[in-house]
Amino acid sequence: MKLPKLEGEVTPQTLTAALLAQWPSYAAYVVSFATIGIIWVNHHQLFVHVRHVDRTLLFLNLALLMVVSLIPFPTAILGRFASAERDSHLAAAVYGGLMILMSVAFTALWRHVTADPNLLAHHLDPRRARQESALFSAGLLAYVAGVGLAFISAQLSLLVYGLVALFYVFPWLPEAPPPDAGPRDGQQSPE
Numbered sequence: 001m002k003l004p005k006l007e008g009e010v011t012p013q014t015l016t017a018a019l020l021a022q023w024p025s026y027a028a029y030v031v032s033f034a035t036i037g038i039i040w041v042n043h044h045q046l047f048v049h050v051r052h053v054d055r056t057l058l059f060l061n062l063a064l065l066m067v068v069s070l071i072p073f074p075t076a077i078l079g080r081f082a083s084a085e086r087d088s089h090l091a092a093a094v095y096g097g098l099m100i101l102m103s104v105a106f107t108a109l110w111r112h113v114t115a116d117p118n119l120l121a122h123h124l125d126p127r128r129a130r131q132e133s134a135l136f137s138a139g140l141l142a143y144v145a146g147v148g149l150a151f152i153s154a155q156l157s158l159l160v161y162g163l164v165a166l167f168y169v170f171p172w173l174p175e176a177p178p179p180d181a182g183p184r185d186g187q188q189s190p191e
Contacts, residue, residue, distance in 0.1 A: 024082030027158055028095070032075040034165040039068055039102070042168060049129070050113055051121040060112055064105040067098065074098045082154045092150035092157040096143050099161060103140040139164050 043064070050057070074095040081091035113119045114129040146160035 021083075022079075024155075024158075025079035027162075028075050028079035028082060031158060031162040031165060032071050034162070035099070035102075036068060036071055038165055038168045039064075039106070042106070045171065046110055046113070049121050049124050050119055052119050054116070054119060057109070057112055057119060060105070060109045064102070064109055067102045067105050070098055071102070078154070078158065082158060088154035089151045092154035093147050096147035096150055096157060096161065099143040099164070100140065100147065103143055107137065107140060139168060142167070 074091075074097075078091045078095040081087040084091075110132075111130075114126060114132075117126050120126055120129060142160060142164045146157040146164070149160055150157040
C-alpha cells in the first residue's frame with residue numbers, strides 16, 4: 001500500500017480524507033489476507049487426511065502454491081482501481097479470475113487425494129470424502145459469480161470474494177481423530 005498523496009497544507013481533515021479515499025486498497029488487502037490465511041488453515045486440514053503422498057499430489061500442491069503466490073498482484077490491481085470508473089470492472093474480474101484458478105487448484109488437490117484409497121488416511125471413508133468434494137465447488141461457483149458481478153460493480157464483486165473467504169472459515173472437511181485413535185470401524189489395525 002502507498003501512503004496517500006497530499007497536496008498543499010496537511011491538516012487532520014486532509015489526511016483523513018486521503019486515508020478514506022484509499023478504502024479499496026484496505027478492503028482488497030483484508031480480503032486477500034483472509035483468503036490466504038484460510039487457504040493455509042484448510043490446506044493444513046486437508047493434509048491431516050493424507051496418509052501417503054505421491055508425485056502427482058506434490059505437483060498439484062505446487063500448482064496451488066503458485067496460484068497463492070500470485071494473489072498479491074491482482075490484490076494491488078484491485079486496490080488501485082476498485083473505485084476507478086473505467087477500470088474497476090476489469091480489476092475485479094482479474095482478481096476473481098485468479099480466485100477461480102486457486103479454487104480449481106485446491107479442488108484438484110482434494111479430488112486427487114479422495115480418488116486414491118492409498119493416499120487417503122484410514123480414518124476417512126473414501127465415499128464420504130468424495131461427497132465432501134461438493135463443498136469445494138461452492139467457492140468455485142461463487143468466484144465465477146463474482147467475476148460476472150465485476151462487470152456490474154467491482155465493489156460488490158469484492159464483497160462476494162470476501163464472503164467466500166468467510167464461508168471457508170468454517171470447517172467443511174471432517175475432523176481428524178486424535179493421533180491415538182484406532183482405525184475406522186470394520187478395518188484392521190495396520191500392525
